Amino acid sequence: MKFLLFFQANQSAGMMAYLPFILILAIMYFLMIRPQAKRQKEKQEMIKALKKGDKIITIGGIHGTISGFKGKDGGAILLQVDSSTKITINRSSISSLASAGNDEPTEVIESGS
DSSP: OHHHHHHHHHHHHHHHHTHHHHHHHHHHIIIIIHHHHHHHHHHHHHHHTOOTTOEEEETTOOEEEEEEEESSSOOEEEEEEETTEEEEEEGGGEEEEOOTTOOSOOOOOOOOO
């Protein structure tokens, strides 16, 4: 009988030793992993919802307007950078949508050497 009580007390003390690790993992999940997964899901939805005429910014910092899509699944985007320049980029290289309030044309400044 004494052995059984000792075994149960020892087993519950062993489970309590894992409690800090479980709490640390739970805190990491709610503060780091879950918010990152939410941001990634929102970005994927934004990329799927792109349409012609949207102003975007690429990961490399290129600003432009979507002028069309290439490929069967629309995996490549034709991006109009200025009035005479169009480039092809992958959907995965889009960072974000450009702010809608900045509709003024870009002024070209040339440095005098």
